[in-house]
Amino acid sequence: MRVEAVTDRLTNRLIVHRAPWLLPISRQPIADGGLAAQGGLIVAVGNFKQVVRSYPGAEIIDHPDAVLLPGLINAHTHLELSHLAHLSQEPSPTSFTGWIGHMLAERAKADADKKTILDAARAVLSRQQDQGVVAIADISNTGFIRELTSEFPGHLLCLKEYLGLRASELVASLNSLKEEVDHPDACCTAHAPYSTHLELLRALKNRATRLGQIFSIHTAESTAEHDMISQGTGELRDFLEQRGFWASSFRPTGSDSKGSVSYLHQHGLLDSRTLCVHCLHVTDQEMDLLAETKAKVCLCPGSNRYLGVGTAPVERYLRKGILPALGTDSLTSNPELSIWQEMRLLAEEHPSVNPADILRMATLGGAEALGLNRRLGSLEKGKEAAIVAVKLAGSVRNTFSLAEYSLYQDIKSNFVYSLA
Ligand SMILES: [Zn+2]
Known part of the structure; x- marks a missing residue:
């Protein structure tokens, strides 16, 4: 299990991040989630298939066995x-x-x-x-x-x-x-x-x-x-x-x-x-x-x-x-x-x-x-694509245990931070 923080601010590429779960915080968790980002900003959040249909030419970054959260x-x-x-x-x-x-x-x-x-x-x-x-x-x-x-x-x-x-x-x-x-x-x-x-x-x-x-x-x-x-x-x-x-x-x-x-x-x-x-x-x-x-x-x-x-x-x-x-x-x-x-x-x-x-x-x-809620705090269109990917050891089906699981992951031994 590991946590990976991903930001896209250094690139203007259109990227769709795919993960088994998205925890947007501002709304209910999304299974098989897709998050499109460009120029460091989120341009779409939803079901992966729907998001990728709207952005057919986008590069896809897969986060298998992970849940994506806002930073x-x-x-x-x-x-x-x-x-x-x-x-x-x-x-x-x-x-x-x-x-x-x-x-x-x-x-x-x-x-x-x-x-x-x-x-x-x-x-x-x-x-x-x-x-x-x-x-x-x-x-x-x-x-x-x-x-x-x-x-x-x-x-x-x-x-x-x-x-x-x-x-x-x-x-x-x-x-x-x-x-x-x-x-x-x-x-x-x-x-x-x-x-x-x-x-x-x-x-x-x-x-x-x-x-x-x-x-x-x-x-x-x-x-x-x-x-x-x-x-x-x-x-x-x-x-x-x-x-x-x-x-x-x-x-x-x-x-x-x-x-x-x-x-x-x-x-x-x-x-x-x-x-x-x-x-x-x-x-x-x-x-x-x-x-x-x-x-x-x-x-x-x-x-x-x-x-x-x-x-x-x-x-x-x-x-x-x-x-x-x-x-x-x-x-x-x-x-x-x-x-x-x-x-x-x-x-x-x-x-x-x-x-x-x-x-x-x-x-x-x-x-x-911090007065930054227009830019950070949830995975929403228009906010910064500052995302944390928490790697899950197994499959999580229940959204309550998803949040609990994300909380209790072990970040000390297996952590990677990258600027995409
Ligand atoms: Zn103090």
Whole structure:
């Protein structure tokens, strides 16, 4: 069994890919499927015989014993922390703030130069590509990762992260934000509600809106965050105070039932381009706010498990009509950066969730979260021909087991990536 990622973007040939199964994601699986692509775009999807009848001169590429899926999307990572991979090899931390403190200390101790950071990031990026990932949202403080965009054949969305809760830092942060180039690809974003001054959050969101960009923010990740955002108390406040980062001007929501999602909503920061990452500690009412504002959610099961912060209420999201995206987060909080692994962890923790929905999260959910759903996320006419072919060991007749089977294939030993 093996996975093969195929893109046709480098050629203008008309190609029809044939496979025993297509999983378009946006519609029911298609048996004996045909997908016609030209110039990197999908021109037709359907039954092979019908597709090939419409394009009689097309070159045919057969994927025997395979199921074709849209390329995967990693909606949240921090490639610039890849040189600190040893952190997630250590036993899980005993507290959320303990991990933040340890990570910051190790980062300072390593004092890595640009080359070290980029070399480690490049290796992770290459592995993501090998696993059929076609779009990534990357968060960085240095902005170095932008240099790797031309090396990745998919979409590498680089978001420069700002943070700082204290008023004394605000003017400098706002000034440096003003100096950022106004370019659609130069994205700036915020770390988290607990670490970023409200005025800075607003300035970052306004800039993202003006430039048509997504605004990604860590949200509702831990109970420590919930305690601080709702009541202004707890281990996170203590941690910030000890490090001299606490701001007395910070105003919590004042209600235990109102955490980070409520906070963001209260300050006008939720809309269809806001991507809330983690979203574990969210009430039903807050889910309604996410649904009403069409804000996006990205889940990171691997990171959540390592940090011991809980599991996301996946079934509730799906019941509310919210399709989350999936992200790996960084190698400092996740021992293995793989969207396949994220899907398997999610399936293990939520056995009642249909595997087809989990595949939808890793594809269409990710594309919607990154604002790329007109180009990626499903096998549909007009979208990019960024396809993953999962080789099946035997015949699969039932569409439920087809999705489950695709999820559990072993990608580690038998993987090939090719640019057709
Ligand atoms: Zn993160």
